[in-house]
Amino acid sequence: MQIHDIQAFLAVVRTKNISRAAEEMYLSQSTITHRLKNLELTMGVTLLDRGRGMKNIYLTPSGKDFLQIAKRWDVLWKETEFLKKQGDHMALSFGTLESLNLSVFPSLFISLSQHIPKIRLEIHTQHTDDLYSSVERRQIDVAFVLREIFSPNIKKEPWATAPMVLLKTSNPSEAEKIMIDNNNLNADNEVYTPWSGTNFTSWHDQWWDPTCRYRINITGVNLILTLLQDVEKWAIVPMWLAQYATKLGNFSYYRLSNPPPDLICYKITHKFPKPSTQRSLLVLNEYLKNIKIS
Incomplete structure (x- = not known):
């Protein structure tokens, strides 16, 4: 089933006329007719009532059933095209403690939210145990904690110290x-x-x-x-x-x-992070260089 055939069907339903549908889509009437036939052949049913002496085209019972499906199909196709035009984009799920969220990272969050190309940013404020667990399950890409907890799949590195x-x-x-x-x-x-x-x-x-x-x-x-x-x-x-x-x-x-x-702040990530987060983590590391917490 081709999206062009579905779009021709929807245009005919809107205009109730093949010639007006052709004008709307900047196509010839024969092209519209050909696409309708392709669609009906694929479906194995007649979707439209049309013939000599009929000024308008009407939906058959099968056509009425198919109309809602066709509309959803068209929406999904448009959303897919929009996603393709956007190209690859970055995402980052960031976890932190309440104290850091309040006093250390606000400027970082602003920088990440304004970064070009755009980063889809998620910020999670959790307790230390929950942050380790979330990173372990790859629900959070990177987190900052004040306590070490052993986990075989988590990479811990001191990020900063403060008196x-x-x-x-x-x-x-x-x-x-x-x-x-x-x-x-x-x-x-x-x-x-x-x-x-x-x-x-x-x-x-x-x-x-x-x-x-x-x-x-x-x-x-x-x-x-x-x-x-x-x-x-x-x-x-x-x-x-x-x-x-x-x-x-x-x-x-x-x-x-x-x-x-001195209090040590640790940066934790999964030892085997998702490949899709690599670019975002590199961007984060650059912004972290500008933060002083002591």
């Missing part, structure tokens, strides 16, 4: 100008997030009682800035989040006299 600093409500002009002694921090006023697993937790427990009754414990970053509106509260956060908060105003960050280990 951990103290964040609290204060004048932004004080940022990084004052050092805070760990011993002077009241654990009851802490908004605690276990940033990088055992390394951070071990360091933290050396300085403050892990069973502190009044400490606020959270596992995400959405509430950190809200809870720090209380001038007595403080939190230990990576530099990128501290800098983001300072730009918002009313926050400042301070170096610690005995800081925890």
